[in-house]
Amino acid sequence: MKFTIDRKITLFIVGIIFALSSILGYYFLWNQKKTLNHELDERLTVLLDNLARNLEYPVLIRDQEGIARLVGGVMAQREIRYCRVEGKDGGVLYQAGTEKGNPVRKFAASIVTKTGGGGEGLILNVPGDAKENVGGIYLLASLSELNDKINDVRRTIIGLVSAVVILSSLATYLLIRRIIGKPVALLVDATERISAGDLSHRVQLDSSDELGALAGSFNRMSESLLGAQEELVRKEKLSILGELSGSVGHELRNPLGVMSNAVYFLKVVLADADETVCEYLGIIKKEIDNSQRIITDLLDFARTKAPQVKAVTAGDLVNESLGRCAIPENVEIRTELPKTLPALMVDPLQMGQVLQNLVTNAVQAMPAGGAVRVAACRVDKAGTAPGGSPVSGVPTGAHLQGMGDFIEISVADTGEGISPEGMKRLFQPLYTTKAKGIGLGLVVCRNLVEANGGTIEVESRLGEGTTFAVILPAA
Structure with missing residues (x-):
């Protein structure tokens, strides 16, 4: 396929559009990914804080059933893959789910309680500012759903970028083809036809831009070349005519004179001839006069x-x-x-x-x-x-x-x-x-x-x- 100028310009413009679209798409994907991750972190942080507050009393009294009930509620969240509750000594009080599988994100929080006086225990409605760590929570959140959302956004962006590039490529090519490609093709065709000898060909381009001015200049050049060619041909013919007119003119004038005299003689001798004979004698005399006139023009043109x-x-x-x-x-x-x-x-x-x-x-x-x-x-x-x-x-x-x-x-x-x-x-x-x-x-x-x-x-x-x-x- 010939790589024409309109295709080159189209490829250049499409390349710029593709680069800009890719940059914008990448920025939008990065921003969406950042937003989704922030929402996940915020949601699970709130969930973890609520779970830590709710587990304060069950952990203190080692209430396995209460811990299981609360952890079960957390495990009902589709993002949570694994949850482990530890006591003050680090021992596992309760765990649910599995730690296997990727990708995951880890979350951890401490279970704290307020203390009053010198004793350990859950003090309700007793003023006090002291806090004591009584356990901890460890969560693993699955990123599969997050990655699925990001992949959906990525596919959407790729589809949009592809559509923009394809449509802009088609529109750009048609526009460049109309504005530049077609006029250039007309000029190329005209140069080929003129180089083949067709100097009468003209570029039919109705445009007021630079290409239109170029077409006008091209047509004027063609007219000048045609005029110069006609002038050269005419001068060549005149040169040959001048060389032949003198000798040929005199050689033809003598027999024409004899023929003219013969016609005159026949008219005198055949004065009583019928109309047909007189008509044909008149035709002969007329053609002899036309021939003599042409010869006279030849001689006068060659030498005034x-x-x-x-x-x-x-x-x-x-x-x-x-x-x-x-x-x-x-x-x-x-x-x-x-x-x-x-x-x-x-x-x-x-x-x-x-x-x-x-x-x-x-x-x-x-x-x-x-x-x-x-x-x-x-x-x-x-x-x-x-x-x-x-x-x-x-x-x-x-x-x-x-x-x-x-x-x-x-x-x-x-x-x-x-x-x-x-x-x-x-x-x-x-x-x-x-x-x-x-x-x-x-x-x-x-x-x-x-x-x-x-x-x-x-x-x-x-x-x-x-x-x-x-x-x-x-x-």
Whole structure:
């Protein structure tokens, strides 16, 4: 049997309880033994004194019958085993019982009489202070009954001590097991599971004491280890991806271009084809575009090109991006693009790619249909509109301070929104919730936006939709 910490603590506490109970039991037994012995001595002393007074006259006149009667009365006491009456000369006048047997206690007393004048005899109603020894009494009292009582008390004390020790042991073990043993067992199990590689395991311990704090620290350590492991795995994947993206991307882009041209040619040649042929040609073109988009994300992630900055209006940038997006019939596009906005100083191709990606994501977030709102407005460096009202999602980071006014272009959808867990990992490479995709689109968007001196923010509510805001420097 494993000698766990709760058993050790229980054994220690039970040992203390046993020692204290034994000391108290021993003291109580000693006190009871002392009391019983005192009561026996007191009772037999009184009996012996009464017998000595009553034997005064019979001993003087050597009245055997009287002595026998009085001794018989004493022998009727269950403690008395032997009684002997002696005369003045030491001779035995009468004896009863046996001196054999143990254990016994001896009692003795003298028989005295008062004397008057110079003669010996029993003087009744005659003043006088002189006393004379006329005989003696010798008693043996059996201690068997006394020892039986003491043994009964001893057995009672042993039973009580045993019961106290057993009950206290059980109660102490259950209490220590609950307070210390169970939490420690949970921590041990958690360490074993984590050492086996299960970094997602957490200690479920609802306690406010030191063990609860230890469990909390353990869970935070597990989360840190899990995050570090995920980061290492992600970096390893990104390293491999970076090595392959350049060569593989170019090797795949060329055949995809040929396939795209072939589809275009077939659409021209088969202009009068039936609906099934046109439908399948459209599916092929759509998948080719998705593949080219993934390859573009790979190449842009592996190496972000320096932006070719020039002035461009937000309206032109948004309209060109929308023109390159495939919008389903069940999705409505709404734009709010004031013509009075100043121009942007960005790379049109890179920002067009960002907006196209955001609009495509918004459309894909509404498979059952909905509305996509693309709006632009002017904001200052403090994240407020020129009128002074706060603008949602506008950053106030140090990298935007002192750069003048900004233009915010927002893309909002009416989809299901993003979960809080997804929001935390939204811009992590290789994180995606789509069936098709590699999780690099938003990472590329953020890199391109930051390369153009801006920033990208996101706000989402489950069941209501998501809004991405791209804040770019104005000309």
